[in-house]
Amino acid sequence: MKRVIARTVAAAACGLGLALAAGTALAQKGLDEPFQAQFKSALSGKTVAYIPVSMNFDLTEGWFAGVKKELEPYGMKVIVRDPNWSTNAGAQALTTLISEKPAAIIVHNPDVQTYARLMQRAEAEGIHIIQINMGSVYRSSAFVGANWIEIGERDTEAVVKACEGKSNKIAIMQGALSAAASAYTLKGVENVLAKHPQIKVVSSQAADWDAAKAKGIAQTVLKQHPDLCGIVGFWDGMDIGTAAAIKEAGLTGKVFLATSGGGERKGACELVKNGSFDLNLSYDVPTQAADMAGMIKWLLSAGVKAGSVKGSIYTTLVPITKENASVESTCWNLGDLKK
Numbered sequence: 001m002k003r004v005i006a007r008t009v010a011a012a013a014c015g016l017g018l019a020l021a022a023g024t025a026l027a028q029k030g031l032d033e034p035f036q037a038q039f040k041s042a043l044s045g046k047t048v049a050y051i052p053v054s055m056n057f058d059l060t061e062g063w064f065a066g067v068k069k070e071l072e073p074y075g076m077k078v079i080v081r082d083p084n085w086s087t088n089a090g091a092q093a094l095t096t097l098i099s100e101k102p103a104a105i106i107v108h109n110p111d112v113q114t115y116a117r118l119m120q121r122a123e124a125e126g127i128h129i130i131q132i133n134m135g136s137v138y139r140s141s142a143f144v145g146a147n148w149i150e151i152g153e154r155d156t157e158a159v160v161k162a163c164e165g166k167s168n169k170i171a172i173m174q175g176a177l178s179a180a181a182s183a184y185t186l187k188g189v190e191n192v193l194a195k196h197p198q199i200k201v202v203s204s205q206a207a208d209w210d211a212a213k214a215k216g217i218a219q220t221v222l223k224q225h226p227d228l229c230g231i232v233g234f235w236d237g238m239d240i241g242t243a244a245a246i247k248e249a250g251l252t253g254k255v256f257l258a259t260s261g262g263g264e265r266k267g268a269c270e271l272v273k274n275g276s277f278d279l280n281l282s283y284d285v286p287t288q289a290a291d292m293a294g295m296i297k298w299l300l301s302a303g304v305k306a307g308s309v310k311g312s313i314y315t316t317l318v319p320i321t322k323e324n325a326s327v328e329s330t331c332w333n334l335g336d337l338k339k
Contacts, residue, residue, distance in 0.1 A: 039301045042300045043071070043076050044075035046102070047102040047103060048067065048104045048106065049106070050067065051097075051105065053085060053110050053134075054083070057237055059133070059262040061338075062264060062286065062337055063108075063292070065289070066285065067289050067292055067293050070290060071293050071297075087111070091115060094107070095118060097127075098125060098127065102127060104128040108134060109131060110178075111176070111179050111180070112135070112183070113137060114136075119136065119138050122306075123140060123306040126306045129142075130142045130292050130295060132292060133181065133283070134180045136180070140307070143312040144315070146181075147315075148180065149187050150314075151260045151317065154317070154319070155188075155281060156191075158256070158278070158279045159230035162278070163199065163230050167225075168198050168199050169227060170229065171204070172189060172203065172231070173218065173232065173242050174234055175206065179209075186234075189232055202221065202224070202225050202228065207241070210238060213241070214238045214245075215244050216241075218231065218242045218245035219249070222246065222255070223249075228255050229254075230255060230256040232259075236260060236261030242257060246276075253275060258277075258279040259280050259281070260282070261283075262285040263280075263282030263318060263320070263332060264332060265331040266333075268325075269320060280320040283317060284316075286332050291315070295311075295313065
C-alpha cells in the first residue's frame with residue numbers, strides 16, 4: 001500500500017511539473033495586439049498646433065496643458081500660436097500653419113466668421129481642424145465644447161427661480177456679440193424668458209468678455225434698479241467684475257448671479273464659496289482637453305481624410321453651487337494639469 005501511495009504521489013508531482021512547464025511555455029508566447037503598432041505609428045512625429053484667442057487665462061492654458069499631457073507621450077509635438085486677443089494675428093497664424101501642414105490644428109474662434117474660410121482651406125489641404133468651445137459657421141472635423149443654448153437656459157431658469165416673490169427685474173451680461181458662445185447663450189436665455197412673461201429684462205448689454213466693462217455696466221444697472229433680483233452672466237472670467245459691482249452695492253446674496261466657466265478652482269469654486277457667484281455652470285476644461293486629444297488620436301489612427309467627417313462632443317455641464325463648491329473633485333487646479 002505504501003508503495004502504491006508513493007507511486008501515486010510521484011506521478012502526480014510529475015504531472016504537476018509537466019503542467020507548470022507547459023504553462024510557463026505558454027506564458028512566454030504572448031499574443032501580439034495587432035493594432036497598437038499602427039496606432040503609435042500614426043501619431044509619432046506628428047504636430048498638433050493650437051490657436052487660442054489668448055494664452056493668459058485658465059481656459060486656454062488648461063486646454064493646452066491637457067492636450068500636451070495626452071498627446072506628447074505618443075511622440076507628438078504640441079505647439080501654440082498666441083494671437084493675444086487679435087483676430088488679425090490669429091488669422092495670420094492660421095494662414096502660416098496651413099503652409100507648415102501640422103496633422104491637426106485646434107482653433108478657439110473669436111467669432112463665427114473670421115477663421116471660417118481658412119479652416120475650410122486647411123481641411124482641403126489635409127489638416128484636421130478641431131474647434132474648441134467657440135465654433136464658427138464652418139463645421140470642421142470636430143467641435144468639442146459646451147452647449148451654449150443649454151447654459152443660457154439653465155442659468156436663466158436659476159435666476160427666474162431666485163426672483164420668485166421679488167421684483168422680477170433681471171439683467172443680462174453678454175460677452176462679445178459676434179462670438180458663438182455669446183449668441184447661442186442669448187438664445188437659451190430667450191427660450192426660458194419666453195415661458196416667463198413676468199420677468200422684465202431691464203438691461204442686456206455686451207461686456208466683450210471684459211471684467212472691467214462688466215463691472216461698469218453692472219454698477220450703472222444697480223444704481224438705476226436697486227431692486228434687481230438677478231443677473232445672467234455669460235462667462236465667469238468677465239463676471240468677476242459683475243460680482244464686484246454687486247458687492248460694492250451691498251447686494252451680495254440679494255442679487256442672484258448665474259454664470260459659467262471652465263471650472264478652475266480659483267475662478268469657480270472659490271468664487272461660489274465666497275458668495276460672488278450663486279451658480280457657476282462648469283464645462284470642465286480637463287474633460288474638454290481629453291476629448292480633443294481623444295478625437296485627434298482617433299482621426300489620425302483611423303486615417304480619416306480631413307473634412308470627410310463632421311462630429312461634435314458637447315461637454316456635460318457641472319453646476320457649481322455652495323452645496324458642492326467645497327468638494328475637492330468639483331473643480332480642477334491649473335497647476336495640477338501642468339504636472
